[in-house]
Amino acid sequence: MSSTPVIDVERLNLTYGDFHAVKDLSFQVERGELYALLGTNGAGKTSTLEIIEGHRAATSGTVRVFGKSPRDRGAVRPRMGIMLQESGFSPDLTVRESVRLIGSLTRRTDTVERVLDVVDLTRKAGTKVSQLSGGEKRRLDFATAVYGTPELIFLDEPTTGLDIQSRDDLWDVVDKLREDGSTVVLTTHYLEEAQQRADRIGLMHRGAFHREGTVSELTRMLPAAIRFSLAEPVPALPLQATRGADGKFLIETFDLQKDLSTLLRWAQDHTVELRDLQAGPTRLDDVFRALGSD
Numbered sequence: 405m406s407s408t409p410v411i412d413v414e415r416l417n418l419t420y421g422d423f424h425a426v427k428d429l430s431f432q433v434e435r436g437e438l439y440a441l442l443g444t445n446g447a448g449k450t451s452t453l454e455i456i457e458g459h460r461a462a463t464s465g466t467v468r469v470f471g472k473s474p475r476d477r478g479a480v481r482p483r484m485g486i487m488l489q490e491s492g493f494s495p496d497l498t499v500r501e502s503v504r505l506i507g508s509l510t511r512r513t514d515t516v517e518r519v520l521d522v523v524d525l526t527r528k529a530g531t532k533v534s535q536l537s538g539g540e541k542r543r544l545d546f547a548t549a550v551y552g553t554p555e556l557i558f559l560d561e562p563t564t565g566l567d568i569q570s571r572d573d574l575w576d577v578v579d580k581l582r583e584d585g586s587t588v589v590l591t592t593h594y595l596e597e598a599q600q601r602a603d604r605i606g607l608m609h610r611g612a613f614h615r616e617g618t619v620s621e622l623t624r625m626l627p628a629a630i631r632f633s634l635a636e637p638v639p640a641l642p643l644q645a646t647r648g649a650d651g652k653f654l655i656e657t658f659d660l661q662k663d664l665s666t667l668l669r670w671a672q673d674h675t676v677e678l679r680d681l682q683a684g685p686t687r688l689d690d691v692f693r694a695l696g697s698d
C-alpha cells in the first residue's frame with residue numbers, strides 16, 4: 405500500500421537569470437519521515453526549500469505538498485511550521501507578544517503558554533526580543549515551527565548557536581512532534597545530527613543530488629577506517645596503512661571485522677600497543693569530504 409507522499413518533487417528546476425541553481429531535482433518525503441537536505445554551500449538547498457514552502461515559483465517541474473501546489477497557500481500553509489534561519493521578529497515586541505503574533509499567522513490552534521513552555525522561554529515571556537541572547541532568539545524561531553503542532557515542519561539549521569542542553573531539548577521536542585505524527589524536513593551543517601536523526605538524506609551539490617538514501621546507504625560505498633598511533637621505532641605492519649601529518653596511522657578497509665582482527669592479533673603476537681585505537685564505519689563528514697574532491 406502506498407500513500408501520497410507529504411512532499412513530492414518531480415524534475416524541479418530553478419534558474420536565477422542565467423544561473424541554473426536547481427537542476428532536475430526529484431525526491432519524495434513520506435509521512436512521518438525526518439528527511440535531511442544537506443549539501444555544500446550554494447548547493448541549492450534554501451532555493452529548493454523556498455519553492456516547497458511556497459515562497460518562490462519553480463522555473464519548471466512539479467512540487468506537491470499534501471498533494472497540492474505549495475502556491476495554494478490557503479490550503480497548504482496552515483499545515484506547515486517553518487523555522488527559518490532568521491525569523492525577523494520585531495525587536496520591540498516581547499517574547500509573549502511575538503508568539504501570540506506567530507500563532508495568529510499560522511491559523512492553527514494552540515496556547516501561547518504551552519508553546520513558551522515547549523521552547524523553554526516561559527521565564528522570558530515579558531522580555532523584549534532585542535534583549536534575548538542568540539540561543540534564546542533561536543528558541544523563539546523554533547516556536548514558529550511548534551505552534552499548533554503542524555503536520556509538516558521545516559527546520560533550517562535549527563541548532564546553530566544553541567548550547568548542548570538547548571540542542572538536546574530541541575531534539576526532544578522534535579522527537580515528541582514526530583511521535584505525534586509530524587513529518588520533518590531538516591537542513592543542518594552539523595552532520596552528526598543528520599547522521600543520528602534522519603531517516604533519509606538528500607545530499608546536494610551544485611544544484612543536483614550527488615547522493616540520496618539512508619545514512620547507511622550513503623556511507624556504505626566508502627571504506628571504514630581504523631586509526632591508531634605507535635611508539636617509535638615503528639615495526640612492519642600486517643596491513644597497508646597511510647600515516648597522517650599527526651603521525652597517526654590509517655587503514656581503510658571494506659572488511660572492517662577481518663582487518664581489525666588481523667591487526668589486533670598482530671599487535672598481541674608482537675606485544676605492540678595500538679595507542680588511541682579507533683575503528684568504525686565511514687562518517688557522513690567523509691562523504692562530504694569526498695564531494696569536495698569531485
Ligand SMILES: Nc1ncnc2c1ncn2[C@@H]1O[C@H](COP(=O)(O)OP(=O)(O)OP(=O)(O)O)[C@@H](O)[C@H]1O
Pocket residue numbers: 420423425443444445446447448449450451452
Ligand atoms: N536571489 C538570487 N539571485 C541569484 N542567485 C541566487 C539567488 N539566491 C541564491 N542564488 C544562488 O543560487 C545558488 C544556490 O543558493 P542557495 O541559497 O539555494 O544554496 P544553499 O544550498 O542553501 O547554500 P548555503 O549552504 O550556503 O546556505 C547559489 O550559488 C546562490 O548564489
